[in-house]
Amino acid sequence: MMMAALQAGGMVLLTDHIRRADENNPKGYFEYERIKKLPEGDTDWLKTAQGNAVKVISALLEYLPDRYRYRVLFLERNITEILASQKRMLERTGIKEQHPTSDEDMQQALLDHVAQVKSWLDERDWIKTLSVRYNLILRNPRKEFLKVANFLEQPLNVESMVEVVDPKLYREQNK
Amino acid sequence: MQNIQNKNVLMVVLDTHRYDRLGVYGYNRPTTPNLDSIARESLFFEQAVAPGQWTIPSHASLFLGEEPAVHRTLQADDALPKEFQTLASRLGSTGIQTTGFCNNPLVGILQNGFRRGFDHFYNYCGVVPSTPQKTKDDLWKPIRKLWTKYTQVLRKLSYPIQNAFASPNEFFLAALRPLFVPLWTKAANFKGMTARSINETAGFLEGVERERSGGHFVFLNLMETHMPYAPPDEYMKKFVPYFDETPEAQQFMHAFNRKAMQWLIPLEKPFNEIESATLSDMYDAEVSYQDHLLSALLEKVNTNYHRDHTMVIFLADHGEMLGEHGYMGHGFGLHEELIRVPLFIRLPELQEMITVQKRVSITQLFHTILDYFGFETLSMPYAEEVDVGSQSLLQFTAKHDHVPNYLISEAYPPDNAVRIMNNHTPELIQRFHADRIHRAVYHGEEKMITIDGISNLLFNLAVDPAEQYPYQNEDQLEALAKALNSYLELSTSRQAYSSKKKISLEDELVQQRLRDLGYLE
Numbered sequence: 001m002m003m004a005a006l007q008a009g010g011m012v013l014l015t016d017h018i019r020r021a022d023e024n025n026p027k028g029y030f031e032y033e034r035i036k037k038l039p040e041g042d043t044d045w046l047k048t049a050q051g052n053a054v055k056v057i058s059a060l061l062e063y064l065p066d067r068y069r070y071r072v073l074f075l076e077r078n079i080t081e082i083l084a085s086q087k088r089m090l091e092r093t094g095i096k097e098q099h100p101t102s103d104e105d106m107q108q109a110l111l112d113h114v115a116q117v118k119s120w121l122d123e124r125d126w127i128k129t130l131s132v133r134y135n136l137i138l139r140n141p142r143k144e145f146l147k148v149a150n151f152l153e154q155p156l157n158v159e160s161m162v163e164v165v166d167p168k169l170y171r172e173q174n175k
Numbered sequence: 176m177q178n179i180q181n182k183n184v185l186m187v188v189l190d191t192h193r194y195d196r197l198g199v200y201g202y203n204r205p206t207t208p209n210l211d212s213i214a215r216e217s218l219f220f221e222q223a224v225a226p227g228q229w230t231i232p233s234h235a236s237l238f239l240g241e242e243p244a245v246h247r248t249l250q251a252d253d254a255l256p257k258e259f260q261t262l263a264s265r266l267g268s269t270g271i272q273t274t275g276f277c278n279n280p281l282v283g284i285l286q287n288g289f290r291r292g293f294d295h296f297y298n299y300c301g302v303v304p305s306t307p308q309k310t311k312d313d314l315w316k317p318i319r320k321l322w323t324k325y326t327q328v329l330r331k332l333s334y335p336i337q338n339a340f341a342s343p344n345e346f347f348l349a350a351l352r353p354l355f356v357p358l359w360t361k362a363a364n365f366k367g368m369t370a371r372s373i374n375e376t377a378g379f380l381e382g383v384e385r386e387r388s389g390g391h392f393v394f395l396n397l398m399e400t401h402m403p404y405a406p407p408d409e410y411m412k413k414f415v416p417y418f419d420e421t422p423e424a425q426q427f428m429h430a431f432n433r434k435a436m437q438w439l440i441p442l443e444k445p446f447n448e449i450e451s452a453t454l455s456d457m458y459d460a461e462v463s464y465q466d467h468l469l470s471a472l473l474e475k476v477n478t479n480y481h482r483d484h485t486m487v488i489f490l491a492d493h494g495e496m497l498g499e500h501g502y503m504g505h506g507f508g509l510h511e512e513l514i515r516v517p518l519f520i521r522l523p524e525l526q527e528m529i530t531v532q533k534r535v536s537i538t539q540l541f542h543t544i545l546d547y548f549g550f551e552t553l554s555m556p557y558a559e560e561v562d563v564g565s566q567s568l569l570q571f572t573a574k575h576d577h578v579p580n581y582l583i584s585e586a587y588p589p590d591n592a593v594r595i596m597n598n599h600t601p602e603l604i605q606r607f608h609a610d611r612i613h614r615a616v617y618h619g620e621e622k623m624i625t626i627d628g629i630s631n632l633l634f635n636l637a638v639d640p641a642e643q644y645p646y647q648n649e650d651q652l653e654a655l656a657k658a659l660n661s662y663l664e665l666s667t668s669r670q671a672y673s674s675k676k677k678i679s680l681e682d683e684l685v686q687q688r689l690r691d692l693g694y695l696e
Contacts, residue, residue: 019693036696057694059686066320078268089692097691101684104674108257108288109684115290122295125308125323131294136270 003030009156014054038063077134141165183391183485192491207466214519222534223518228586233492240541244666249587255288256673264292278367278398299367353433366398377475384480399465403432406460414460424453439592491516506592509615542566556672579619581658586613623655
């Protein structure tokens with residue numbers, strides 16, 4: 001949702017459209033495959049990516065080279081919702097987990113991971129971070145996207161960003 | 176939910192701080208003029224009790240709002256149960272920014288979940304602290320950058336090693352040898368950096384005021400009054416004036432500060448008069464030094480903005496035994512020196528000091544902070560809706576409730592300390608029943624200390640505040656035992672929702688899941 005909102009607001013996205021929209025993510029993934037090669041040192045693409053938005057999963061943040069400056073929108077969501085969403089994705093795609101893990105263990109591992117990544121981000125002076133919470137966007141998208149625009153120091157069209165948020169999602173969450 | 180944007184909370188944990196060393200609690204030495212002054216504008220709790228005797232269970236209760244028998248985070252290598260949402264997570268889910276400044280390695284370093292939910296958590300202790308970064312462009316920037324890179328590598332290497340010390344293993348036992356103690360107490364910042372953490376917290380609050388940003392929860396943990404004791408000369412001269420001319424006092428402190436083993440276990444023989452006085456006075460000097468450093472923070476919270484918008488809480492997670500009843504440190508026992516703690520809350524709307532005599536638990540601060548931010552009910556693993564107001568300490572601003580309540584504190588034996596005794600002084604285990612759970616049950620002035628299946632000691636704190644003379648009253652003992660049984664039954668039913676978990680780094684699980692989902696190669 002954030003990538004779609006940024007695009008609607010006028011931000012240029014760095015995405016290759018290789019992973020196409022599907023049942024799990026009907027609005028698309030907005031991914032850039034070369035991100036996965038970061039651990040191997042594939043960072044040349046960053047030269048031309050300045051000023052663009054790119055989606056990076058938290059586990060790969062540590063491979064971003066420190067010769068550039070980054071503004072990270074750290075997207076947070078209730079862990080149980082993340083787990084449920086991941087399980088749905090695995091079920092729909094029919095992928096069998098290599099090492100099946102109980103929900104409890106995975107929940108704890110994710111919580112620890114998030115705490116470690118946040119602590120890592122705090123220690124980097126070349127990265128500025130804004131935590132953005134999914135449920136707050138659903139509750140008050142205008143306020144949250146204004147924060148995002150201020151943080152990015154970009155003249156984003158906040159009203160267009162708000163239109164990306166499906167109000168049904170908010171209602172569903174509050175059922 | 177009320178308008179959280181106009182509200183902030185600063186919670187300061189004075190780690191290992193005895194209540195009876197503050198002037199406002201009746202101490203006759205000028206140790207704490209700064210803390211006394213803010214306490215005299217606060218909702219002041221005369222008889223606050225910690226739920227456990229040391230950092231781990233006590234902080235777990237503060238962060239989860241549950242008693243140790245429920246959360247079972249009792250040992251240095253236990254992690255918070257994942258089923259219970261932390262205070263910081265609950266606050267964060269409503270948009271409140273949560274920031275921690277921490278000097279205690281058990282809270283700031285170990286991968287035990289205590290930092291879960293904090294937006295930012297700065298750690299001033301350990302081999303490589305992680306403190307707020309300076310971002311200004313100046314000549315030092317390239318050097319800072321190099322230093323940051325160097326510390327990242329060191330920190331990555333140090334975390335697994337530091338976690339290893341949390342278990343009762345050979346690492347831990349080796350570290351306690353006098354030869355190594357100066358290494359981890361000084362080089363590894365065991366007590367953190369009190370002055371720097373206070374100043375940076377003050378700076379943070381100044382920023383909140385400048386930006387009128389509101390909606391902040393700030394946690395600060397201070398360790399200055401923890402062992403070892405090495406206060407600055409000025410405070411030594413004031414509180415230990417005989418030290419320079421008393422070789423016995425000097426030798427005793429030199430040995431004490433190196434014998435970390437002695438900090439953790441009961442005494443083999445009582446201290447003599449000089450040893451006892453020196454230790455107590457050194458502790459006072461540390462208390463006074465920390466109080467002096469706190470003036471920088473109090474200056475910031477005393478501005479008009481923070482007086483109107485910020486609830487300021489001071490508390491201790493536990494006290495300290497300095498030889499009383501044969502105990503040293505905070506590993507064992509449940510005497511008043513250890514579990515009765517300072518607690519006061521300065522509220523924006525409060526015009527004058529309100530003294531609360533009813534006994535309360537610091538666990539209730541969890542509900543108090545949520546109440547302040549407008550939470551009315553909470554969903555817990557064992558109940559869909561738990562009332563916040565009935566546990567909140569804010570109710571005492573309007574209510575003068577003197578009806579005695581039952582209150583329980585528990586001391587589960589720390590595995591690390593029991594292991595030391597097993598190796599070095601096994602006779603102490605038997606003498607102090609150090610391998611058993613001790614529990615204290617309060618009702619009015621009555622206090623029962625019960626040692627699992629062995630003894631029940633009853634004290635009347637009004638006539639015997641030093642707990643020297645246990646007495647017999649079968650009816651009282653029966654009533655207190657009944658209250659304890661109810662507590663344990665309730666805890667057991669709630670405990671069923673809480674899985675006990677040891678510290679581990681399970682990042683591999685996350686990596687594997689991300690690979691399965693196609694996010695990693």
